[in-house]
Amino acid sequence: MIPQHQRNLLHQHQTLSLVQLTKQQRKQQIAANRRKNLSTTAVALYLLRFNVSLQIAVLAIIVNFALAIATFYNGLNALYCAFGMDCIIGVLTSAILIWRFASSKHDHLDTDQNVYLLHETRTIQTTRPSHRPNVQITCPQPNLVDILDSSIEHDPIDHARELWSTFWLGQVMIIAGLGIVIRTVVEIISHVMATAQDDLMKFDQLDYGFDLAVPQITIMEPLYTLAFISLMLNIVLMIFKIIVYIFLGSNSMLIEGINSFISSIFAFVTMISIRNTDSIQCLDQIVSIMFGIFLIIYGGYNMIHTIGETVYQMVKTNSNRAEYQQLV
Known part of the structure; x- marks a missing residue:
């Protein structure tokens, strides 16, 4: 993916070359694109310098770990287990993100100096037909853009950790999805057996006058x-993760943002399931199975995508090496 600051600059060149503008409109367009590009570059630099990705991952671990402990403390039925496993997934994926971004060293990015450089500009002379004057385009300081590009996408160690983190995120999702499905199936079987036993007890009561056992009721409040707390917190975390993805182009942060979005949806569905569990039989088990299957599918997609990207990079590296040997 092309980072946001590069897309803005590319869009600026395309706009000037394809659209016929008056002189005043051209100046306004250049000024607007310059302000947008400078703002985007400044945000990306701050995200790198202060390692916002790492701070978001630490915050997500604290939130999800507290929710997981509270969930398993209050109940162990299918819906409780599914919600608790979702919180544990959040802890594990955030730990993977910490491993991913803790290795990214951007101490060479002096924030104060870079913000100062943002106000320094250079001029590009574009080639135009003879009946049109040359257009001057104001861009950020070139060394600043080069620093940002190298920090984002040209570090092979960061790229390798990006691929491994995506692969492990997929594995965690598959394992958690299988655990949720197995736990829910066991509870459904237990529910069917308990229902059959209740029918036998009713028959015995009619024949012999035995007392019925009081069924155990799980308190869902x-x-x-x-679930409501998780819904609010995951929405906030999702927004911050998507912002980091937009400006830095980190695929692992995009996956983590999608994971927070899934957690928000699951928390919302959990709230609906609790309010309607009396009207729809086995609703919590149905929701749990659907959530587990979705985790398995999405985790498998991430693993396959990562393996494909790794194979592509290996083939590309071998091809470049062969071309270099031929030239030598």
């Missing part, structure tokens, strides 16, 4: 409160 604590889970409703936890």
Whole structure:
């Protein structure tokens, strides 16, 4: 993916070359594109310098770990387990992100100096037909853009960690999805057996006058409160993760943002399931199975995509090496 600051600059050149503008409109367009590009570059530099990705991952670990402990403390039925496993997934994926971004060293990015350089500009003379004057385009300081590009996408170690983190995120999702599905199937079987036993007890009561056992009722109100808290916090985390992805182009942060979005949806569905569990039989088990299957599918997609990208990079590297040997 092309980072946002490069897309803005490319769009600026395309606009000037394809659209016929008056002199005043051209100046306004150049000024607007310059302000947008400078703002985008400044945000990306701040995200790198202060390692915002790492701070978001640490915050996500704290939030999800607290929710997981509270969930398993209050109940162990299928919906409780599914929600708790979702929180554990958040902890593990955030730990992978910490491993991913803690290795990214951007101490060479002096924030104060770079912000000062943002105000320094250079002029590009574009070639135009004879009946049109040359157009001057104002761009950020070239060394600043080069620093940003090298920090984002030209570090092979960061690229390798990006691929490995995506692969491990997929594995965690598959394992968690399988655990949720197995746990839910076991609970459904137990529910069917308990229903059959209740029918036998009713028959015995009619014949012999035995007392019926009082069924165990799981209190779902604590889970409703936890789901509401998770919904709010995951929405906030998702917004920050998507912002980091937009400006830095990190695929692992995009996956983590999607994971937070999935957690938000699951928390919302959990709240609906708790409010309607009396009207629809086995609704919490149905929701849990759907969530587990989705995790398995999405985790498998991430693993396959990562393996394909790794094979492509290996083939590309071998091809470049062969071309170099032929030239030598």
